[in-house]
Amino acid sequence: xxxxxxxxxxxxxxxxxxxxxxxxxxxxxxxxxxxxxxxxxxxxxxxxxxxxxxxxxxxxxxxxxxxxxxxxxxxxxxxxxxxxxxxxxxxxxxxxxxxxxxxxxxxxxxxxxxxxxxxxxxxxxxxxxxxxxxxxxxxxxxxxxxxxxxxxxxxxxxxxxxxxxxxxxxxxxxxxxxxxxxxxxxxxxxxxxxxxxxxxxxxxxxxxxxxxxxx
Amino acid sequence: xxxxxxxxxxxxxxxxxxxxxxxxxxxxxxxxxxxxxxxxxxxxxxxxxxxxxxxxxxxxxxxxxxxxxxxxxxxxxxxxxxxxxxxxxxxxxxxxxxxxxxxxxxxxxxxxxxxxxxxxxxxxxxxxxxxxxxxxxxxxxxxxxxxxxxxxxxxxxxxxxxxxxxxxxxxxxxxxxxxxxxxxxxxxxxxxxxxxxxxxxxxxxxxxxxxxxxxxxxxxxxxxxxxxxxxxxxxxxxxxxxxxxxxxxxxxxxxxxxxxxxxxxxxxxxxxxxxxxxxxxxxxxxxxxxxxxxxxxxxxxxxxxxxxxxxxxxxxxxxxxxxxxxxxxxxxxxxxxxxxxxxxxxxxxxxxxxxxxxxxxxxxxxxxxxxxxxxxxxxxxxxxxxxxxxxxxxxxxxxxxxxxxxxxxxxxxxxxxxxxxxxxxxxxxxxxxxxxxxxxxxxxxxxxxxxxxxxxxxxxxxxxxxxxxxxxxxxxxxxxxxx
Numbered sequence: 001x002x003x004x005x006x007x008x009x010x011x012x013x014x015x016x017x018x019x020x021x022x023x024x025x026x027x028x029x030x031x032x033x034x035x036x037x038x039x040x041x042x043x044x045x046x047x048x049x050x051x052x053x054x055x056x057x058x059x060x061x062x063x064x065x066x067x068x069x070x071x072x073x074x075x076x077x078x079x080x081x082x083x084x085x086x087x088x089x090x091x092x093x094x095x096x097x098x099x100x101x102x103x104x105x106x107x108x109x110x111x112x113x114x115x116x117x118x119x120x121x122x123x124x125x126x127x128x129x130x131x132x133x134x135x136x137x138x139x140x141x142x143x144x145x146x147x148x149x150x151x152x153x154x155x156x157x158x159x160x161x162x163x164x165x166x167x168x169x170x171x172x173x174x175x176x177x178x179x180x181x182x183x184x185x186x187x188x189x190x191x192x193x194x195x196x197x198x199x200x201x202x203x204x205x206x207x208x209x210x211x212x213x214x215x
Numbered sequence: 216x217x218x219x220x221x222x223x224x225x226x227x228x229x230x231x232x233x234x235x236x237x238x239x240x241x242x243x244x245x246x247x248x249x250x251x252x253x254x255x256x257x258x259x260x261x262x263x264x265x266x267x268x269x270x271x272x273x274x275x276x277x278x279x280x281x282x283x284x285x286x287x288x289x290x291x292x293x294x295x296x297x298x299x300x301x302x303x304x305x306x307x308x309x310x311x312x313x314x315x316x317x318x319x320x321x322x323x324x325x326x327x328x329x330x331x332x333x334x335x336x337x338x339x340x341x342x343x344x345x346x347x348x349x350x351x352x353x354x355x356x357x358x359x360x361x362x363x364x365x366x367x368x369x370x371x372x373x374x375x376x377x378x379x380x381x382x383x384x385x386x387x388x389x390x391x392x393x394x395x396x397x398x399x400x401x402x403x404x405x406x407x408x409x410x411x412x413x414x415x416x417x418x419x420x421x422x423x424x425x426x427x428x429x430x431x432x433x434x435x436x437x438x439x440x441x442x443x444x445x446x447x448x449x450x451x452x453x454x455x456x457x458x459x460x461x462x463x464x465x466x467x468x469x470x471x472x473x474x475x476x477x478x479x480x481x482x483x484x485x486x487x488x489x490x491x492x493x494x495x496x497x498x499x500x501x502x503x504x505x506x507x508x509x510x511x512x513x514x515x516x517x518x519x520x521x522x523x524x525x526x527x528x529x530x531x532x533x534x535x536x537x538x539x540x541x542x543x544x545x546x547x548x549x550x551x552x553x554x555x556x557x558x559x560x561x562x563x564x565x566x567x568x569x570x571x572x573x574x575x576x577x578x579x580x581x582x583x584x585x586x587x588x589x590x591x592x593x594x595x596x597x598x599x600x601x602x603x604x605x606x607x608x609x610x611x612x613x614x615x616x617x618x619x620x621x622x623x624x625x626x627x628x629x630x631x632x633x634x635x636x637x638x639x640x641x642x643x644x645x646x647x648x649x650x651x652x653x654x655x656x657x658x659x660x661x662x663x664x665x666x667x668x669x670x671x672x673x674x675x676x677x678x679x680x681x682x683x684x685x686x687x688x689x690x691x692x693x694x695x696x697x698x
Contacts, residue, residue: 058495060450103418105451109498150418153393153426184321199497 004032005040008072012044015064017071024075034076035085041072045116052201059109059200066112089120091211092142094174096124096133098157103150106180109200110146117204119144130157130164137170144207149180158183159191166192175210179203218306218353220314221589224596227311227519227557230512235458236520239513242462243469244281251278252421252470256428259474266477277470284469287476293522295483297440300409301385301671306353308440308485309524313554313592315585316354316389317346318531318566320573321362326658329537331572334361339376340383341665342565345575347384348668351585352564352578355380357391357414360565360573370697374399374688378681381407383670389414389442392430394697399688401437406680407673412485416444417467419452431471432478440483441475442526442560443468448500449510450493457509460490464510465517472523485560486521488514489528502532502569503545508552515556526560527553531581536568538577538654547584554588561585579657579664583634590632601626636660 001009004027011020020041027037048065051057080086093114097107104126111123122140124132137145145165149155158178165171175194188196194210197203231239253275254260260277264270269278294309306314323334323342334342342360346352359380363372373396380388381403389412390400397413404411413434415427434441445464447453453460468486475482488511491500507529518525530549535541546563553561563585565578606622609615617623636657640648673681692698 059493059498060495102422105448106498151424151426199499201497 001040002032004030005036008037008040009044011072012041012065012068013047015061015068017068020068020072021075024072028076028079034080034083035087037072037076038080038087041069042118045069049116062116062201063109063112066116070112070115090118090213091144091207092120092122092140093144093146093207094122094124094133094136094140094142095146095148096128096136097126097148097150097180098154098161099127099129100157101149101151101154102126103148103180106150106200107146107148110148110179110203113200113204114146114207117208119204119207130161133161134164134168134170137165137174142174143211144177145174146177146179146203146207149178149183151181155180155183155187156191158193162192175207177203177206177210218304218314220306220312220353221554221592223311223313223554223557223592224594227515228512228552228555229516230509230556231516236517239458239461239465239517240520242458243465244284246421246462246466247279247284247469248281249278250421250466251276252423252466253277254423254428254470255425256423258432259423259428262474262477279470279473284473287473288469288521288523290476290480290482291472291484291521291523292481294524295440297387297412297483298408298410299385299387300381300407304353304386306387308483308559310559311557312559313589314353314560315351315564316560316562317352317356317359317564317578317581318528318562318570318573319356319358319360319362320566320568320570322572323361324567324572324574326574326576331568334364336364336366336379339364339379342573342575342578343380343383344668344670345661345664346564346578347386347670348664349564349578349582351582351589353386354412354560355384355386355388356562357389359388360575360578368692368698370394370692371685371688374403374685377403377411378685381409381681382673382678385671387412391416392426394692395426395429396688397430397433399684399691401433401439402684402687403681404439405437406684407677410439413439413441414444414487415441415471416446417470419445419447419467420463421467423467423470428471428474431475435475435478435482438479440485441471442485442487443471444487444489444528447490448493449490449506450495451498453490455492457506457513460510461513461517464488464490464514485524485526486514486518487526487528491529500569502529502534503541503549504534505548508549511549511553511558512556515553515558519557524559525557526562527558528562531562531564531566532569533566534569536571538567538574538580542567542577543580543584546581550584550588551591554592561588575661575664576654576657579660580636580653583637583653586634587632596630601630 008023111121114121147158177195178188178193185196195206197206296307299305322331323338325332358376367375377400415430445467449455449460453463472484492504492506494501511527515525533542533545564581565573567577636653
């Protein structure tokens with residue numbers, strides 16, 4: 001492994017998004033093969049993931065590594081696209097906290113872990129209106145729509161999005177996963193969601209399972 | 216005549232030095248002034264702005280000057296009465312007094328399969344009857360005993376649970392809020408001559424939503440007391456360090472206190488501690504963690520200095536999924552530390568598996584823990600009578616003994632606590648009586664309470680009024696398309 005690739009790997013393992021982004025820029029300048037840069041970073045991400053699975057690493061580690069990966073990819077993604085070497089994601093996830101709700105932590109954890117698992121993640125942020133979800137789904141054609149709500153009063157908003165998906169003929173094109181404090185499996189079913197999990201790591205496992213890529 | 220609760224007769228446990236308390240309170244003032252908080256409530260923003268706060272409209276961010284914070288904290292009473300439906304159940308919150316309240320759960324438990332199940336109206340009412348009967352439980356918690364029950368639409372869960380408590384108990388109650396439910400709970404409490412301790416909850420970090428501030432306004436305008444909860448997950452919605460979490464938690468709690476004192480000076484407020492370290496594997500809160508206890512001991516020390524009463528809400532929650540050893544030790548450790556460090560109200564009774572389930576059998580076992588803590592707080596009485604020198608002299612060495620002494624008969628029941636459900640048998644007795652555990656005794660006690668205990672009923676006109684308010688709530692939500 002070249003010095004540059006080692007540095008990329010170390011930046012991910014040090015959870016340093018800024019360093020990862022700088023290395024991305026340097027790699028473009030020095031015309032280093034960006035696919036091998038991506039692979040080195042993915043390898044580091046996998047190491048952290050394996051470490052989490054055997055109990056040595058924890059959520060802050062997973063999220064740190066994932067954010068470093070995002071830092072790198074934000075710099076090199078466009079260049080990869082131009083070169084026609086875009087990496088094939090496991091799948092695409094559109095994610096957001098529903099309208100009326102500004103809670104972000106659960107949604108952010110799921111988004112970060114999904115990146116770590118190789119998903120392309122379109123994060124719409126918080127307080128996302130039904131129309132914004134629809135627009136993002138039409139534009140990005142995701143396999144997964146993930147919605148979060150932390151208030152009993154905003155939880156039903158997830159059901160409104162699902163209803164709109166049906167009305168617009170998009171329901172069959174996307175798997176809907178819901179989560180958040182007041183959500184239960186029964187409530188998720190009653191809204192017509194495809195799945196619910198109580199924690200971020202379980203949620204991302206569910207994404208893979210729904211795509212037939214689970215363990 | 217109010218319930219006296221338990222009186223702590225010794226110095227409270229302190230975990231911080233005076234300098235550390237200073238650093239934390241100074242940090243809180245700095246956060247309120249420099250970082251500020253987000254408040255999604257136009258009326259509150261205007262009120263704060265007109266009282267010298269800097270309000271940044273585009274992000275609803277408010278920065279509160281230290282002078283205003285301290286002025287408002289001084290206006291909060293250091294102790295206050297809360298009116299119950301029956302005056303014998305009034306409580307006086309503050310000082311060195313400790314009361315207990317129950318926690319609540321989403322569902323009940325099938326005692327045979329030990330699986331969660333949806334409670335019926337009867338389950339809910341029976342649970343409240345049991346809580347009404349427990350002598351070491353003084354205040355009913357919000358949503359009690361369950362977050363809702365069969366046949367009740369989610370939007371009616373709080374009004375129905377509030378009515379259930381009013382109908383089946385004379386004790387003071389706390390109530391939550393959702394969908395403007397406080398409008399109806401305030402009416403119901405007034406209809407029976409009681410008050411409600413209104414609970415409001417922050418959305419950490421440093422954010423207050425409209426609903427919580429609406430509930431605050433309504434409670435304050437009704438002249439009711441309010442308990443204010445930060446509700447943080449350390450490492451998630453608050454700094455992971457106990458000191459950092461105290462800084463932001465206290466800032467979050469102070470904001471509605473400032474608003475309350477600006478609306479109506481002297482409003483009764485209770486600072487509530489409800490924080491959990493984040494489980495760094497799942498991202499969920501870690502119930503029953505020692506971090507909760509460390510935080511609440513420091514919290515109580517700081518809020519005693521502010522001179523504002525303290526409520527510790529975490530003590531009733533355990534990460535254990537059943538009524539077992541872990542549930543017992545996690546609750547007991549927190550309860551002991553909360554009470555000895557100066558909590559005025561402690562949530563302890565009834566919850567199983569964090570907030571997932573509640574069961575009256577657990578509440579009965581927890582009532583023994585509350586009784587033990589109550590006895591602990593009373594401390595050791597030292598006087599001529601309790602020193603017993605005269606009796607010691609009379610009994611002398613073996614074959615003398617104390618069992619037949621008047622002194623023993625006079626003092627044994629008050630010096631020592633008699634639990635109702637704990638197994639205190641000798642081993643042979645235990646074998647002979649069918650190897651019963653605390654759980655079996657508690658279950659038997661529950662069955663007996665349900666037969667024998669008759670809570671004081673509402674008068675026919677009070678019942679009519681409560682039902683009328685519930686009907687108005689149903690109409691209100693139907694008109695909004697929520698029912």
